[in-house]
Amino acid sequence: MYFIANWKMFGGLNTLNSLHNVEKFLKKFKKNKFTKIIYCPPYTLIRPMSKKLQKSRIKVGAQNCHEAEIPGAFTGSVNPSMLKNVGARYVIIGHSENRRDGEDDKLINRKIKTSLKMGLKVIFCIGETLKEKRKKITKKILIKQIKNGLRNIKTKKNIIIAYEPVWAIGTGLIPKIKDLFLTIAFIKKRMKNVKILYGGSVNPKNIQQLKIIDNIDGFLVGGASQDYKKFIDIIKKTYN
Ligand code: PEP
Numbered sequence: 555m556y557f558i559a560n561w562k563m564f565g566g567l568n569t570l571n572s573l574h575n576v577e578k579f580l581k582k583f584k585k586n587k588f589t590k591i592i593y594c595p596p597y598t599l600i601r602p603m604s605k606k607l608q609k610s611r612i613k614v615g616a617q618n619c620h621e622a623e624i625p626g627a628f629t630g631s632v633n634p635s636m637l638k639n640v641g642a643r644y645v646i647i648g649h650s651e652n653r654r655d656g657e658d659d660k661l662i663n664r665k666i667k668t669s670l671k672m673g674l675k676v677i678f679c680i681g682e683t684l685k686e687k688r689k690k691i692t693k694k695i696l697i698k699q700i701k702n703g704l705r706n707i708k709t710k711k712n713i714i715i716a717y718e719p720v721w722a723i724g725t726g727l728i729p730k731i732k733d734l735f736l737t738i739a740f741i742k743k744r745m746k747n748v749k750i751l752y753g754g755s756v757n758p759k760n761i762q763q764l765k766i767i768d769n770i771d772g773f774l775v776g777g778a779s780q781d782y783k784k785f786i787d788i789i790k791k792t793y794n
Contacts (some may be wrong), residue, residue: 555585556714556751556772557789558592558677559779560617560646565595570606572782577610579786585793586611590772592644592677593779597632604641615644615677618652621664623671634672645669646774648679648703650720659702666703666713675712677774678703679753680741684721692719693740700744714749716774717741722754724777728764729754735767742769758787765792 561569573593580586594615595603604614620631637645647669648662662678669676680699682692696717704710717737722728729737734752741750753774756764764770773792778784 555588555792556590556592556749557785557792558615558644558646558716558751558753558772558774559594559785560649560753560774560776561593561595561599561780562617562651562776563596564780565599567599567602569780570599570603573603573606573610573612575782576612576786577607579789580611583789588793589789591789594644594646594677600637600642601640613643614641615646615675616642617646617649619645619647619665619669619674621661621668623668634669634674638672638674642674644675644677646677646679646716648699650679650681650718650723654720659699662703663705663707667707670707670712675714677714677716677751679716679718679774681718681720681722681754687719687721692737696737696741697744700741710745710748714751714771715741715745716751716753718753718774724755726755728756728760731763731767734764735769738767738769756788758784758791761788761791 591612592615594617616637620628620633622633647665666676680696682695686695738750749771751772751774752770756773756775757778
């Protein structure tokens, strides 16, 4: 199971101290071998975090990147090779908060291609808005995002998909368990041998329901991952 922490635009150097507790927990955790933990802090914390986790099984990822292969005049941007250089091994691409700010499928596709080429593993986010859900076009939207986002990408080996309904992110809402099972199955049918995660308001309470869904390969956790106790709780409860 994957547990990915998306810290969004939160966290300073002092917040890195909490990682020590997660490591301590992992060392004693019986399911350690089956558990992959990836922390995606803001750009500013990638280097100090990866240094801190040098000998750890916990990996570090970024929350986005620029699509250019070669560094250049792109003020405020960071490309995949720069991320790799400071210790990132993963990158989240296509998060709805970035789609909302104007990233389209074409740009997402370029970012994914560059990231894979530079040797990063990609956590590719897809998901429908509330309006699309109400119109009952979720499947159509997911197919469009997958098709366009992964256009001309032959090997899916280094891609993980995070199904994140936009209406579930940061709202405290989660899909109905049966609906979520069916949506994950739908994605899996299309994306054979690709890990499919769920993301959207996962917390230590609702994980009790979510863990019942046996076709999910893990969780992308936003808000709750900023509190290490909640994050550990989510991991523990997933297996119990
Ligand atoms: C996210 O931002 O990817 C996310 C899942 O956020 P939250 O858990 O806060 O809904």
